Amino acid sequence: MRPIDWDESAGAVRILDQTALPEAENVLVLDSVDAMVAAIRRLAVRGAPALGVAGALGVALAARTLPAAEVPAALARLRAARPTAVNLARGVDLAAAALPDGPDAVLAAALRLRDAEVVASTAMAERAAALLPGRSLRLMTICNTGALAAVERGTALAVVDQVRQEGRLERVIACETRPLLQGARLTAWELQRMGAEFDLIVDAAGASVIGRGLVDAVLVGADRIAANGDVANKVGTLALALAARYARPPARGGAVPCYVVAPESTIDLGTPDGSAIEIENRGAEEVLSVRGIPLAPAGTTALNPAFDVTPAGLVTAIVTDRRVIWTAAGERPRDVELPDA
Ligand code: MRU
Numbered sequence: 001m002r003p004i005d006w007d008e009s010a011g012a013v014r015i016l017d018q019t020a021l022p023e024a025e026n027v028l029v030l031d032s033v034d035a036m037v038a039a040i041r042r043l044a045v046r047g048a049p050a051l052g053v054a055g056a057l058g059v060a061l062a063a064r065t066l067p068a069a070e071v072p073a074a075l076a077r078l079r080a081a082r083p084t085a086v087n088l089a090r091g092v093d094l095a096a097a098a099l100p101d102g103p104d105a106v107l108a109a110a111l112r113l114r115d116a117e118v119v120a121s122t123a124m125a126e127r128a129a130a131l132l133p134g135r136s137l138r139l140m141t142i143c144n145t146g147a148l149a150a151v152e153r154g155t156a157l158a159v160v161d162q163v164r165q166e167g168r169l170e171r172v173i174a175c176e177t178r179p180l181l182q183g184a185r186l187t188a189w190e191l192q193r194m195g196a197e198f199d200l201i202v203d204a205a206g207a208s209v210i211g212r213g214l215v216d217a218v219l220v221g222a223d224r225i226a227a228n229g230d231v232a233n234k235v236g237t238l239a240l241a242l243a244a245r246y247a248r249p250p251a252r253g254g255a256v257p258c259y260v261v262a263p264e265s266t267i268d269l270g271t272p273d274g275s276a277i278e279i280e281n282r283g284a285e286e287v288l289s290v291r292g293i294p295l296a297p298a299g300t301t302a303l304n305p306a307f308d309v310t311p312a313g314l315v316t317a318i319v320t321d322r323r324v325i326w327t328a329a330g331e332r333p334r335d336v337e338l339p340d341a
Helices: 033-041 048-065 068-079 086-096 103-130 156-165 182-194 203-211 237-246
Strands: 004-007 012-016 027-030 137-141 169-175 198-201 217-220 224-226 231-234 258-261 307-310 317-319
Touching: 004 048, 004 103, 012 048, 027 033, 033 048, 033 068, 048 068, 048 086, 048 103, 068 086, 086 103, 103 156, 103 258, 103 317, 137 156, 137 203, 156 169, 156 182, 156 217, 156 258, 169 182, 169 203, 182 198, 198 203, 203 237, 217 231, 217 237, 231 237, 237 258, 237 307
Parallel strands: 137 169, 137 217, 169 198, 217 258, 258 317
Antiparallel strands: 004 012, 012 027, 224 231, 231 307
16 A cells, blocks of 8 residues: 555545554544644654655645635644655645645645656656666665655665666665664565565664675665755765765775665755755654663753755765756756756
8 A cells, every 4th residue: 555645535645654664554544634744743654755745635635624714824834744855845835836726626736746756756766776787786775765755666765676676686784764763664664575685784883884895885865955966864864975985995896876866856946055954853752762662861861853964975866757966976956957857
């Protein structure tokens, strides 16, 4: 099943509750904007492309269930549910543009976005896989960028699946992705269902695993890509990009390529560079405990930035559904022409 979709018979949105995975596959029916906002905030639905669709479908719920006077405030709550992934605000704005044409038009706009993300996933996967030479690839990734984070297939993990389908995947190294363990809970679940060979590592092992020559390429997704190519993604991405550039000694081949795989809908030309990207700070309890079990002495304080920003120069290339932007070589999203759709 898709992690998010419209259920016509219920007149509501159905999501697979990602907080319950991998233990349980619980489906939630969201029939109001506030139910959608709550699901987004607690990461029951998550990942940049999926958040875009959630935002758009949230507007469809608003149009069907709320008096017109209450819609603007509801849309503001939806847009602000999580700040870093530009797809969420974009999805809300795209569907909101259809409000003057009535609820059916809003829903149709949201479903067009859903369908466009499905098409984009396949395009990205094929384009990025074609950039990876070799018949036996060892690919490292962080967080979850598979179908769960999109609508189908995903972004970086869709590339892994593409390489697997081509018979060129040796192994995946998946970072567990503390504090919420999207790598351990979600990516491992998707890789198992894919039938891919993989090892899970703690995030702190990433640099040494790269340094030991066990990785051919690092593939990550993005939550927002600035006009200059700086990339906001799950916290820990910057450490992997640094390690990919510097950790492997020249005798073992030197720098490892680091690709960002994301749809065009994640590129935000209105954000000049990474310093202008709002990084979501989440609650300290996510760091101080794992699934309710305390890890630190009572009274310990914690910082919990959910994302980091990787400078464009550390990224070999940004691969989207429509183009390749060779960022390490100096290309920037704002300068690279988009081919005709
Ligand atoms: O906090 P999350 O789980 O929503 O973070 C998700 C990520 O950081 C992904 O890497 C990103 O959204 C790209 S996903 C296709």
